Amino acid sequence: MIFRLPIIHIFIAVFSFCLFLISLSAQLFGNMEPCQLCLVSRYLFLLITIFSIFSIHYKYTKFILIFLISSLFIFSLYHLGVENHWWQGPQSCVSELPSLSNIDTIIETNKVFCDRANWMIFGISSTFWSFLASAFLTWIVSISYVLDYYLRKFDD
Numbered sequence: 001m002i003f004r005l006p007i008i009h010i011f012i013a014v015f016s017f018c019l020f021l022i023s024l025s026a027q028l029f030g031n032m033e034p035c036q037l038c039l040v041s042r043y044l045f046l047l048i049t050i051f052s053i054f055s056i057h058y059k060y061t062k063f064i065l066i067f068l069i070s071s072l073f074i075f076s077l078y079h080l081g082v083e084n085h086w087w088q089g090p091q092s093c094v095s096e097l098p099s100l101s102n103i104d105t106i107i108e109t110n111k112v113f114c115d116r117a118n119w120m121i122f123g124i125s126s127t128f129w130s131f132l133a134s135a136f137l138t139w140i141v142s143i144s145y146v147l148d149y150y151l152r153k154f155d156d
Contacts, residue, residue: 016046037075044068051064080127
């Protein structure tokens with residue numbers, strides 16, 4: 001029964017790395033600038049990729065992987081809430097109405113704000129897609145560990 005978890009970890013690594021590459025290529029080739037919260041999500045996907053590979057061989061990295069996936073899920077929900085104005089985001093990342101004193105700096109910097117949908121995929125915000133991906137990863141990891149726990153119990 002030991003073969004089940006490595007397959008899940010390989011799937012998580014490939015899935016997370018593909019999401020990392022999609023977001024990076026959208027920035028590099030599609031000129032889609034990410035906000036600060038998008039960058040954090042992007043590098044959480046990269047960390048999940050790394051720890052899912054290491055968790056195949058090292059026992060205690062599985063707990064770090066679960067923590068990272070849970071953190072990504074909570075952070076993606078937070079980012080989705082900031083974008084949809086459910087709650088306030090960080091001041092450095094939230095748009096404000098331009099005034100005469102800051103209009104020049106906003107125009108010159110082309111700043112990307114976290115409380116706006118910066119780019120859409122099939123008419124849906126990339127933040128929502130990131131949230132769905134993190135929810136999917138959380139679901140996959142939860143189900144696989146629960147199943148693995150009970151299947152090992154029955155094997156003993």
